[in-house]
Amino acid sequence: MATSMTRTFGALRSVTCSSLKNAELALDVRHPGPLFLPVRTKKRYFIPPAVGLKGKKEENPEAKAQAAGIVFRQQYFERPINIACSAGVFDPYIPPEGDARLSALSKEGLKQRTEQIRQSATSQLAIRKIKEHDSEFSTKTFAELAQEIFVEAHNTLTHFNREKLHSLVTERCYPEMTRGNRYKTIRWRFVESLEPPRVVHARCPDMVTKGNLYGQVTVRMHSKQTLAIYDRFGRLMLGSEEQPKDVLEYLVIERHLINPYSRWRLHGKIVPSWAPPKDPVIKTVAIPGPELKPWEEYDALNYEVPKPASVQWNK
Known part of the structure; x- marks a missing residue:
């Protein structure tokens, strides 16, 4: 029994010594052995092009992926939709020709007045819808509110307070007011109101889905203003700061009615076809x-600017 156990321990000792020798040989620097074996588990159907290769033509990755059986996801180029405001003016108001020039007692003035009363039926229905969502809406006080929004928005534009301007004008009106104003100085002033502002048109359309209502109210404003625009060198480009002008405008004020946190903002202007051209x-x-x-x-030369020679136009 003792002899058999001695033989067993001797065999285990010899096996352990041989395994330790094999491990030492594997870790020996003079005789390096493979620590891991690369195993190919998945075949790559699409190999991306190498980075930094110069002088080689870039292949079309879509055609290469299609040949390999991989389908690229189709890209859709769509315009984003902003539901905070509408994309335009629905059923715009058509100002009567000669407005602010004809008297209400004249023949043409009476015709325009009767036509306005005839077209006000649709506006009355729209005002009822607006009052359902905005209980404080009133045509008597809204015209003054619209004039305050207009004046404050233009004063903010002269100082270009971007955050405040976004709260006074819609996302459609903002690029129209700020486009082309870079490197320019604007001086605008509201002098006085020649006639009290009044509501002349109202619409309450829905967009995208039924029930997504937008209230659009057109306000007629006849006032006296001054406007002067200077370029980046301080030279006058348009208008004058001292000479006021009479301006007749039709402002469109909009609000997203179903949003309880929305507010009335300047949405655009209606320019009639008979309006005089801009300066x-x-x-x-x-x-x-x-x-x-x-x-x-230059100062040392005493150079005088040459005057143009006189030309005789009529003999």
């Missing part, structure tokens, strides 16, 4: 001077 931009040109050499100065 042209005052252009400034540089008068060419003498060609100076590096060691000369």
Whole structure:
């Protein structure tokens, strides 16, 4: 019994010694052995192009993926929809020709007045819808509110307070007011109101889904204003700060009615077809001077600007 146990321990000792020797040989630097074996588990159907290769033509990845049997997801280029305001003016108000020039007692003025009363039936239905969602709405007080929004929005535009301007105008009106104003200085002032503002048109359309209502109210405003625009060099481009002008405007004020946190904002203006054209931009040109050499100065030359020669137009 003792002899058999001695033989068993001897065999285990020899096996342990041989395994330790094999491990030492595997870890020996002089005789490196494979620590892991690469196993291919999945075949790659699409190999991306190498980074940094110059002088080689880039292959079409869609055609290569299609040949490999991989389908690319189709990309849709769609315009985003903003539900905070509508995309335009629904059923815009058509101002009568000669407005603010004809008296209400004249023949043409009476015709315009009767036509306005005839078209006000649709506006009355829209006002009822607006009052269902806005209990404080009233045509008597809303015109003054619209004028305050208009004045505050233009005063904010002159100082260009972006956050406040977004709360006064809609997302449709904002790019129209700020487009082309970079590197320019705007001086605008509201002088006085020639006639009290009044509501002339109202619509309450829905968009995207039924029940998504937007209230659009058109307000007629006849006032006196001053406007002056300067370029980045401080030169006058348009208007004048001292000379006020009579301006007749039709403002469209909009609100998203089903949103309880919405507010009335300036949405746009209606420009009638019979309105006079805008004043042209005052252009400034540089008068060419003498060609100076590096060691000369302009003040030392006493150069006089040449005057154009007189031309006889009529004999």
